[in-house]
Amino acid sequence: MLFNEDFLRYIWKFKLFDMRSLQTINGEVIEVASAGMHNFNSGADFQNARIKIGDTTWAGNVEIHLNSSDWHKHNHTNDNAYNNVILHVVYKHDEDIYTSEGKLLPTLELGSRISEALYLRYHDLAYGKKQIIPCEASISTVQAVTMQNWFTRMLIERLEKKSITVIDALKLNKGNWEETFYQFLAANFGFKINALPFELMAKSLPQNILGKHKSSALQVEALIFGQAGMLEDNFKDQYPNKLKTEYQFLRSKYNLKPIEKHLWKFLRLRPQNFPTVRLAQFAAFTLVSNLLFSKILDYEEVKELRKLFSNIVVNDYWVNHYRFDAESKISSKNFGESSIDLLLLNTVSLFLYSYGKHHNQQKYIDRSLRLLESLGVESNQIVNDFAELGVKVKTAYESQALLELKSSYCNHKRCLQCGIGNEILKLNIT
Known part of the structure; x- marks a missing residue:
């Protein structure tokens, strides 16, 4: 059989082995009252187990090999961290083990007690070899309540990780x-591919400087495009020349x-997502926003939050431009619903969570x-892949999960966790 200690720990933790007539290798009867708490740190694998061996009930640790x-x-x-081991659980017993005091360590051998069906499913x-995820052939059989409970766990894990970056x-x-x-809002205006230069631009241009010039759209636009490094060239059009001055x-x-x-990337981007357009939108948004995060904390309704990001009207120059000095067909460059949803998902929801955790x-x-429950499902390859496997989600809450x-989990084959x-592993295991 091909498996590792993680699998054996999993079997012990959930008692997925034949529990009938348990005995140590020396024939002492074993009764497992509690398998113990799984220890992920140094020391024995399971702590505070309660096990009756012979006529004595022991409280202590269990080690798995x-x-x-x-x-x-x-x-x-x-x-010394293993002095309190009361039971040694192994797949195969090949050697008697004695404690530091010279006492034979009670050992339980599980080799013949593991279901072949469980092993084959684990294997x-x-x-x-799978195309998408390890359980792609079975995930559609998992109960809806299990999926929803795990989605909640996954979402919280994701928010917990991301909130660490906020607090840092x-x-x-x-x-x-x-x-x-x-700063985080600026990074998310870059929508992944230009997130870094957007973040660097925002860090180089503190809000207090922008705040002093919000009465002048030209000056705010000049500060943002200038700090983005976009005004170093010689221009033909009047608008970029005015910004440069x-x-x-x-x-x-x-x-x-x-x-x-x-640092800015244009290659393989739709013109609507060019960094010049996003910078123009960010400048327009900066002009109409003041103490934005305080407002977000005050607003309880999603429609109120959405309204904060609506009606962002960029400078008329961008109506027929995607880049400076390059005229294009007339098209709206104002912020769309999908872009607003992404900012609500990646910035607003994260900061509400982080603020709540930080202030309890x-x-x-x-x-x-x-x-997140109110926002529509994201469109990406991972969501599409799961949909092909029968896992169809409807909200950003679920797609983030x-x-x-x-x-x-899937990428690291952490199926046991x-x-x-x-x-899937326990399904129909007898």
Whole structure:
């Protein structure tokens, strides 16, 4: 049989072995009252187990190995962290193990007690060749309640991870939530491919500088395009030349240093998503927003949040331009519903969750989750792949959960730690 200790730990944890007439290798009767708590840190694999061996009930730890001799290979003999082991559980007993006090360690051999059906199902998950995910042949059989419960777990795990980056940035910004939100919002205006230069631009241009010039659209646009490194060229059109003139004055006044223009990516982007267009939209949004994060904390309805990002009207120059000095067909460059949804998903919901966790206020966490439930499912390859397997989702709440499931569990074949994998493994096992 081909498996590792993780599989054996899984079998012990959920008691997925033949529990009838358990005995140590020396014939002492075993009764398992509690398998113990799975320990993911150093020390024995399971702690605080309660096991009756012979006439004595023991409370202590359980260590799992494929072979009894692994006890020595893993250097447990003289490790005090293993002094409280009351039972050694192995797949195959190949050597008697004695404690540091010279006492024979009680050992339970599971080799003949593991269902072949369970092993084959595990082997298929862990070692089978699959196109998308390890359980692609079985995931459609998993109960809806299991899927929903695991989706919730996955979403919380995803938000927990992402909120760490928010709190780290908050510390760098000396606890300023508005500035931190502004930087993350800017990064998300870049929509992945230009997230980094957008973030760098925002960090190079603090909100307090922009706030001093919100009465002048030209100056705000000049500051944003200038700090983006977009005003270093010589232009033919009047509009970019006016921006350049304004920026040269403001750059000197505030001792600003623009980011490098080469950081921005245009290749293989639809013109509507060119960074020049996104920067124009960000400038338009900056002009009409003030203390934005404070407003987000005040608004309880999704429609109110959506309204904050609606009606962003860019400078008329962009009606027939995607880049400076390059006239194009007339088309609207204003912010669309799908773009608003992405900002609500990637920035607003994350910050509501992070703020709630940081200040221990559940109402903001709940609002974050409700917001995701109100947003439509994302369109990406992972969602499409799961849909082909029969897992169809309807909200961003669920699609975000799928992204976490795929990246943190499926890609690493963590089926034994996955609620979905657990149900598949246990299905019809006798």
